Amino acid sequence: MPAVAHALEPAVQDVARSLVFDEVYTSHVAFVWRTLRTFGVVDAQLEDAVQDVFVVVHRRLPEWEGRAAITTWLFAIARRVASSHRRRTTSDRTELLVDDRAGGDDTFAAMSRAQAAATVLAILDQMDDDKRTVFALVELEQLSVPDVARMLDIKLNTAYSRLRLARQAFELAVRAQVKP
């Protein structure tokens, strides 16, 4: 009966979509989480923001068609979701930076994950959005610069330029921390 066939078809599609969605979620939830953090979503709102991203992903996965890398697509969704969440203040992380100040290159190796993450985020907060984004994608997500340029739809030279400036800013901030 055609009506039954029509009723079953979406169900089959749902199962297929669910399988793909599971894979996307498992493989990329950390990426989405970090991207949202990079764009300034406060810790208290991260879980909600991640959920917002994946609700959109689940609904729109059939339209994705694989024409772009999945990370590019997730990144675009996460960026928009992040913009709707309140930006975090930098004061808390600045305090952490001061508290952690000690000295020596091995200082950061001895930090707890949370302390190190907070320190990195505090430094990233001081960068403008363009540099922070390129830096986070290259240095934290370990994507190639050409991939990042494609992801952000910017020229390769622009990506390299932003990365160079961001690295300089990051390096300066780190040196400021390790000086006795």
Add this chain to the structure above:
Amino acid sequence: MTDELGPAARALLDAARPGLAPDPTTVARMRTKLDSSIAASAGGAIATKLGLLALVLAVATGALLYGAEGARRDRSLAAEQVPANEPANDPAFGRESLVPAPATTRDPAPPRAIEDTAAPAPIVHASTPAMVPATSSTPPITHRPPRHPVAHADLGREVELIDRAMAAMRAGDAAAALAAVRAHASETAGAGQLAEDAAAIEIEALCRLHDGSAGKRLAAFDARWPDSAQRSRLSSSCR
């Protein structure tokens, strides 16, 4: 100043990287919440479809009854021509059994309840019962009363409208797609989380309709989202 990071900066990044990802417990907790949200959303979608079906049936039934009312004068004669085993001749399938359907048309509560399920934070409701059946035959947005823009429309509602617009585009109905994205713009005051998607669909629809305002919209799109990943798609769509 070198372009590369020094060992201290590298050490900091290496130490920070694991702390920048959610721990397994958090991942599992988020997944549970997400599954609930998706299930609720799917339930809402099914309810919406059932609601639309109910509306179509209600309108169809209303039309039948209207026709029946018009033919009331001839009913006794018509009844004589119907075979005995025909439902129309059976009191159980008679006029009384159809009364609740037009009652649905008169009472907006059932469709409203369905709509509320589909959109957890509905912005506007049909204000008169007469508008409810109208949604089944024409784009619903154009048959709703003017709405006050709401800056923070629910994401689920945004997704619903964008889904509707994309489905209309796939079906080749650019006008319906335009109605959906304009409803999105109205409900979010142009500041929704999916505003970029809505704007892109609007431009695509305008191009498909050969509307002269497409170029102007495209320029505005470029100004607002200069780095949009959707720009290349718009270029090919509006060639």
